[in-house]
Amino acid sequence: MKKKLIFLTIIALALIAVFMLIQAGGHWDYILPRRGKKVLAMIITGGAIAFSTVVFQTITNNRILTPSIMGLDSLYMLFQTFMVYIFGSAGLTMMGKNVNFVISVGLMALFSVVFYKLLFKREGQNIYFLLLLGLIFGTLFQSLSTFMEVLIDPNEFQIVQDKMFASFNNINTELLVLSIVLMAGVAIYFTRYAKYLDVIALGKDQAVNLGVDYDKVVKRMLVVVAILISISTALVGPITFLGLLVANVSYQFMKTFRHHFLIIGAMLLSVIALVGGQLLVERVFTFSTTLSVIINLAGGVYFLYLLLKESKSS
Amino acid sequence: MIEVKNATKLYNGKTVLDDVSVSIRKGKITSFIGANGAGKSTLLSLISRLIKKDGGDILIEGESVDKCKSSDLAKKISILKQSNHINVRLTIRELVSFGRFPYSQGKLRPEDWAFVDKAIRYMELEELQHQYLDQLSGGQQQRAFIAMVIAQDTEYVLLDEPLNNLDMKHSVQIMKVLRRMVDELGKTVIIVIHDINFASVYSDDIVALKNGRVVKEGPAAEIIDSPVLKQVYGMDIQIETINDHRICIYFS
Numbered sequence: 001m002k003k004k005l006i007f008l009t010i011i012a013l014a015l016i017a018v019f020m021l022i023q024a025g026g027h028w029d030y031i032l033p034r035r036g037k038k039v040l041a042m043i044i045t046g047g048a049i050a051f052s053t054v055v056f057q058t059i060t061n062n063r064i065l066t067p068s069i070m071g072l073d074s075l076y077m078l079f080q081t082f083m084v085y086i087f088g089s090a091g092l093t094m095m096g097k098n099v100n101f102v103i104s105v106g107l108m109a110l111f112s113v114v115f116y117k118l119l120f121k122r123e124g125q126n127i128y129f130l131l132l133l134g135l136i137f138g139t140l141f142q143s144l145s146t147f148m149e150v151l152i153d154p155n156e157f158q159i160v161q162d163k164m165f166a167s168f169n170n171i172n173t174e175l176l177v178l179s180i181v182l183m184a185g186v187a188i189y190f191t192r193y194a195k196y197l198d199v200i201a202l203g204k205d206q207a208v209n210l211g212v213d214y215d216k217v218v219k220r221m222l223v224v225v226a227i228l229i230s231i232s233t234a235l236v237g238p239i240t241f242l243g244l245l246v247a248n249v250s251y252q253f254m255k256t257f258r259h260h261f262l263i264i265g266a267m268l269l270s271v272i273a274l275v276g277g278q279l280l281v282e283r284v285f286t287f288s289t290t291l292s293v294i295i296n297l298a299g300g301v302y303f304l305y306l307l308l309k310e311s312k313s314s
Numbered sequence: 315m316i317e318v319k320n321a322t323k324l325y326n327g328k329t330v331l332d333d334v335s336v337s338i339r340k341g342k343i344t345s346f347i348g349a350n351g352a353g354k355s356t357l358l359s360l361i362s363r364l365i366k367k368d369g370g371d372i373l374i375e376g377e378s379v380d381k382c383k384s385s386d387l388a389k390k391i392s393i394l395k396q397s398n399h400i401n402v403r404l405t406i407r408e409l410v411s412f413g414r415f416p417y418s419q420g421k422l423r424p425e426d427w428a429f430v431d432k433a434i435r436y437m438e439l440e441e442l443q444h445q446y447l448d449q450l451s452g453g454q455q456q457r458a459f460i461a462m463v464i465a466q467d468t469e470y471v472l473l474d475e476p477l478n479n480l481d482m483k484h485s486v487q488i489m490k491v492l493r494r495m496v497d498e499l500g501k502t503v504i505i506v507i508h509d510i511n512f513a514s515v516y517s518d519d520i521v522a523l524k525n526g527r528v529v530k531e532g533p534a535a536e537i538i539d540s541p542v543l544k545q546v547y548g549m550d551i552q553i554e555t556i557n558d559h560r561i562c563i564y565f566s
Contacts, residue, residue, distance in 0.1 A: 061401055195420035201402045202412065205395050208364055210415040210466070211388025257402045 001261050004254060008268035015275040022283065041171040042278065044179050045232040046242070046270035051187075052228035053243030054250070054263050058197050059218050059225075061204075063251065064306055066243045070115060071138030072108050072229045073238040078141040079104055081160050085148040089159040097174045105182070105230040112226040116219050165237050168278050168291055172235050179231050186227055193217060193224075197259040239292055241299020246270040248306060273298075315340050315375060316361060316470065316504075322369035323356055323526075330356050332526040333370070338519070340469075343496050343503045345513040347537075348523035349547055354506040355396075355474050357523070361504070362393035362472050374470070388416035392463045393472040398455070400447065406458045407443040410434055413465030433465035437491065453484035460491065464499075471495065473505045477512065485509075489516045510551075514538040515559045522546045535560060 016039055024031050056067045068074075083092050083100070092100065118133070149157055196217045200207045207214050232239070250266035277291045316338040323331040331353045338344045346354040359365045361372055363379055372379045374390060382390075392413075400409075410433050414426040422430070434443050437457045447455055456476065463471055476492070477485040493516055495501045507513050513520055513534065520537035522529040522545075529546050530537060537543075538560040543551045552563045 063401065195415075198420060199412065199415055202400055203398075205364055205393070206398075206400075206412070208384065209362065209388065209393050210412065211383075211385035212415075213384050255403070257404055257408065 001254065001256055001258075005261065005264055005268065008265060008272065012268050012271045012275070015272060015279065019275050019279055022279075037173050037176065038168060038171060038278070039275065040176060040180075041173070041235055042168060042274040043271050044176070044183055045235050045239070046246075046274040047267040048183060048228040048232040049239060049243040050246045050250070050266035050270035051190075051263055052225040052232075053247040054259065054266050055190075055197065055221050055228075056225050057247055058201050058259065059221050061201070063248060064244065064303070066241075067225050067229050068138070068238065069134040070112065071134050071141055072111070072226060073233050074138040074141035074145070075108055075111055076104055076230065076233045077160075077164060077238075078145045079107055080163050081145040081148045081152075084156050084160050085152055088153075089156050092159065097172060098178050101175050101178060101230070101234050104234060105227055108226040108230045109223045112222040113219060116222050163237060165290070165292060168236055168274070175234055179235060182227060182231055186224055190224055191260075193221065194259045194263070197221070198257055201257060201259075237292075239295060241303065242270060242273060242295050244306075245295070245299045245302050246273060248302070316502075317373040317376075318357070318361065318370070319373065320370035321357070321360055321367050321372065323353075323360060323365070324368050330526050331360065331367075334523075334526070334528055335370075336521050336528060336531055338502070338504060338521075340502050341496060341500055342518035343492060343505065343516060344519040344521060345517040345534075346504070346506045346521050346523060347508075347510055347513050347546065348529075351525075352523040353526040354523055356526075358393065358472050358474050358504065358506050359395075362391055363387060364393060364395075385416060388466070388468075390468055391470040391472065392466045392468040394459055394463050394474065394476065396475040396478045398459050403446055403448065405444050405446055406439055406450075406461070407434065409447060409458055410439075410443075410461045410465050413462040413467075416466065429465050429467060433461040436464055437461040452479050453481070453487070456480060456484070456488060457491075460488065464495070468501075470502045470504065473503070475506050475508065477507065477509065485512065492516065510538065510543070510562050510564075514562065538562065 019039060020032065020035050052067050057063050057065055080092075080100075083095070087095070115134075115137075145160075149160055152160070196207075196212050199210050199212050200214070200217065202210075204214055246266045246269040249269050250262055253269070254261050254265045256262065273295065274291070277294050280294060281287060281289060281291050318334055318336045318338075321331055321334045322329070330351075334353070334357060336357070346357060348354050356365070360367050361379075363384065374382070374387075379387060407430065410430050411422055411426075413433065414422055414429060418426045434440055437460060439454075439457060439461055442450065442454060442458075447458060450458065460473075460476070463473075471492075473492070476488050480488065489512055492503050492505070496503055505517075507517075517534050519532065520534050521531040522537055522542065524546050530542055538553060540551055540553055543549075543553075543562065547564075549564065554561050554563060
């Protein structure tokens, strides 16, 4: 197991090295900090998405879901649009990106807890109900955003639109420090719960039987997921398929049920996918496409493959 | 001893358990019998805290389950539900090792592995222990899950329809194991079971339920009795004694 992680780490580091050093042309003091920030953002985003997806899939006991089903990234967009609608883009700038970020994280965490209360507290609620409700909430948030987008000034709309698409070419570097701090905090907080996730993967009944305080753990994990999703969405924008892709590749590659291996594996794979994908975008396609297009294409194909495989096995 | 006192449970306003009081003797096999929807599984889930009760109290050795921490209860009482579909790919040995979670919190010590080995040997799964669960037959899977419960080493073992979907041979095998767990390891086993002949032959006590109420509880011989069964199932059941076992004939 450790060998596999080392293998993934080496690939990730190699890709990062290539990304940092390729075609530098000797302008090191200009290129290294610029690319360094990009790589850092990719590591954090990739890590956060992979981490949150594995955790979310374990709590929901379903391997083709991503946290975006709960409408979390739609909620983020709604909040951003709402702020621009009320205060204008100047207001958004005035507020400062870090304040905006903290409020967004708080809002999404709060939403997760309310969502949980609505759903999991009542007995006999199944996963399809969660899917439906999440989709409805997501659509509601999107519609509200669109409504406000139509009303605002086209120039202001540009500001909102910038946030709508994932892109590593205009990363919110101001948020990097805060993101790293949050991410580290979440990771430290999480280590106490990793062992419970191994048990929760067996299903709710088994988890309760084995003495896991299921409700408490699941609620806390949902907050962790919300924070991680906020980090990645705020840094680069919504990347839906990446989590699905790397989580499932990690299950297949790691072949274990232990979550600390699965999560670290997924995070490394995620970094590999992002840095590798960005290399392709910059060097092969010379910016004629974006990373999210490549990821969504690969993710979409993989998703179809998963669906076909699932339907065959059942 | 487990005492259920005036337990009540509602699902969406419909009463499924109505003021049920039962006491279960230690070191015995107790079977819950009754028609579909009588509340047997609900009662079992209630005792094992898988679902929350709407009224009444459940005492395990005089202590209310509400006052116990879930992690402590996991060392006293274990439950195995009837459908055990697991999304994760596990070998038998890995599954059984989960039974030690309440003691080791996932970091198994040598003594925990000793329990795992013992449980695997007890269920005669040594040769299969490195195989994945999805490669096994229903009977082998059921044995693996029971091995996990044995590794959990709880005083009370609750099983919800352990014979579900098993053929006669495997059913007898499982029942014999449960009997041995009681006789040799001193466990208390509580099962929900549909086949009243298995209940009659293997259990010490029987609790008969109907429409969320207890019809009668007592030693097996008292419950396997035509008038009582008529009350429980609403059909005439002839009872014959074969090799000292009371066998119900209900096919015609």
